[in-house]
Amino acid sequence: MQEHLTIVKHPLVQHKLTLMREKDTSTAVFRQLLREISQLLAYEVTYELPMTTRKIQTPMQTMDAPVVEGRKLALISILRAGNGLLDGMLELIPSARVGFVGLYRDEETLKPVQYYFKVPDQLDQRLVIVVDPMLATGNSxxxxVDLLKQAGARDIRFLCLLAAPEGVARMKEAHPDVPVVTASLDDALDEKGYILPGLGDAGDRMFGTK
Structure with a gap:
């Protein structure tokens, strides 16, 4: 995975994203669509995992069969909205280790404030996939990613549903070694730091809060 930004243009991803953008989509349907789209995005972000083989016995004979190499993946959710992507990805990769980073955005400064950090051990030996539906300002x-690198992570990918140009630029400036995978590069941010055209606040729409 070489490019800094990968936009997943698969028809099912784009169709489900359109349904999620619509303001009249219910919380239950939004949540289900997020679970479904996260599995399609997980397919893309894990596409180039290192492989090895191991000997297995099929009903017909023994063979050297392909398996994923190395330690189990680490999925890191940026709370709270990241959990929506996390749930779907865990259905696809149930053996993954899971961590959480709690950050909230100060409404005045738009800067991130940390309140929680709990991640798996041996991050330096794992592929670390950070999930958050929205890459808006990119500050959080x-x-x-700063915190994960401090904890030892070396091979990091960032997965989001929507990205704003400002967020992509901020991530590329701060972490040019971290590829970003998204379903859409939207137009811009508004004065409050929300993505346009976007889909509103992903956490609120997922959990039915305001």
């Missing part, structure tokens, strides 16, 4: 995402 960059701060989360």
């Amino acid at each position: 995402s960059a701060a989360a």
Whole structure:
């Protein structure tokens, strides 16, 4: 995975994203769509995992069969909205280790404030996939990756549903070694730091809060 930004243009991803953008989509349907789209995005972000083989016995004979190499993946959710992507990915990769980074955005400064950090051990030996539906200003995402690198992570990918140009630029400036995978590069941010056209606040829409 070489490019800093990968936009997943698969028809099912784009169709489900359109349904999620619509303001009249219910919380239950939004949550289900997020679970479904996260599995499709997980397919993309894990596409180039290192492989090895091991000997197995099929009903017909023995063979050297392909398996994923190395330690189990680490999925890191940026709370709270990241949990929506996390749930779907865990259905696809149930053996993954899971961590959480709690950051909230100060409404005045738009800067991230940390309140929670709990991640798996041996991050230096794992592929670390950070998940958060929205890459808006990029400040929280960059701060989360800072913390993960401090905890030892070396091979990091960032997965989001929507990205704003400002967020992509911020991540590339702060962490040029971290590829970003998203379903859409939207137009811009508004004065409050929300993505346009976007889909509103992903956490609120997922959990039915305001």
